[in-house]
Amino acid sequence: MIGQIKALIQSWDDQQAAYITNREQRFDVMLDVIARVCDSSATFGGDGTGLTVLDLACGPGSLSQRILDRFPAVDVIGIDYDPVLLALASAWLGERHGSRFTPLDADLAASGWASMLPAGGVHVAVSSTALHWLEPSELVALYGTLGGVLPEGGVFMDADHLRYDSAAQPMLTELAAADDERTRRAAYGRGVQTWDQWWADAVALPLLAEHSEERTRRFADRPPTPHAPLELHLSALRTAGFVETGVVWRLYDDVVILGRR
Numbered sequence: 723m724i725g726q727i728k729a730l731i732q733s734w735d736d737q738q739a740a741y742i743t744n745r746e747q748r749f750d751v752m753l754d755v756i757a758r759v760c761d762s763s764a765t766f767g768g769d770g771t772g773l774t775v776l777d778l779a780c781g782p783g784s785l786s787q788r789i790l791d792r793f794p795a796v797d798v799i800g801i802d803y804d805p806v807l808l809a810l811a812s813a814w815l816g817e818r819h820g821s822r823f824t825p826l827d828a829d830l831a832a833s834g835w836a837s838m839l840p841a842g843g844v845h846v847a848v849s850s851t852a853l854h855w856l857e858p859s860e861l862v863a864l865y866g867t868l869g870g871v872l873p874e875g876g877v878f879m880d881a882d883h884l885r886y887d888s889a890a891q892p893m894l895t896e897l898a899a900a901d902d903e904r905t906r907r908a909a910y911g912r913g914v915q916t917w918d919q920w921w922a923d924a925v926a927l928p929l930l931a932e933h934s935e936e937r938t939r940r941f942a943d944r945p946p947t948p949h950a951p952l953e954l955h956l957s958a959l960r961t962a963g964f965v966e967t968g969v970v971w972r973l974y975d976d977v978v979i980l981g982r983r
């Protein structure tokens with residue numbers, strides 16, 4: 723079983739990298755920021771001792787896994803609303819890191835998720851390739867909640883495509899689209915699975931198949947959301963009490979933003 727889970731995790735990483743040109747570099751920058759948080763506070767050890775990281779919309783645990791691998795004493799809480807992906811994350815990270823990973827089944831588009839967090843608090847919150855699923859108003863509400871969840875000095879980072887304005891920035895829009903297209907073509911040329919192919923394999927595994935119906939039910943009424951531009955993210959973070967905000971990494975419209983409470 724663990725062999726099949728490992729193969730699914732690898733093929734998830736491959737199919738996600740077909741959408742994100744420098745996915746590993748993007749993760750590495752986020753890990754470097756977490757290292758800096760550890761090193762700049764007497765409260766945390768350099769190995770992540772004392773630090774709890776919250777991974778918002780963790781999916782199968784891609785970013786959680788990299789954090790747990792790099793910081794051998796950190797704890798990670800992964801929230802997701804997809805019961806299939808959360809079951810995969812639990813199986814994969816439970817096997818690899820035991821109780822250092824806590825899965826949490828919650829809808830980030832609804833209020834109340836913060837009350838489900840275990841006592842002890844979180845110090846860093848991260849997210850990758852996920853918050854574009856939220857309506858702009860839900861995103862603003864999420865950031866408002868995060869402002870209350872993170873302590874002073876706590877750090878939030880989000881890695882995602884924050885699309886250019888095609889009317890005001892036509893050249894940038896074209897450059898970003900060309901980069902996306904090159905990356906996708908190269909990946910599919912190497913035989914990387916599409917999103918749909920990956921999902922067909924995933925729900926064929928009995929451990930995940932049992933959650934498939936519930937997944938369909940939960941996401942049935944969620945149409946594509948309007949786009950929230952970079953400026954909206956940064957101003958919503960400032961309104962939520964983040965005193966320093968900005969971009970720590972970018973390639974065209976693929977951006978890692980940071981907010982410090």
Ligand SMILES: C[S@@+](CC[C@H](N)C(=O)[O-])C[C@H]1O[C@@H](n2cnc3c(N)ncnc32)[C@H](O)[C@@H]1O
Nearest residue numbers: 779780781784802803804829830831850852855
């Ligand atoms: C493309 S995946 C990214 C997963 C992972 N963070 C990664 O980088 O590979 C997007 C994730 O957002 C999650 N998601 C979407 N809407 C959500 C919501 N309202 N609450 C919690 N998770 C949500 C999906 O279930 C999915 O796991």
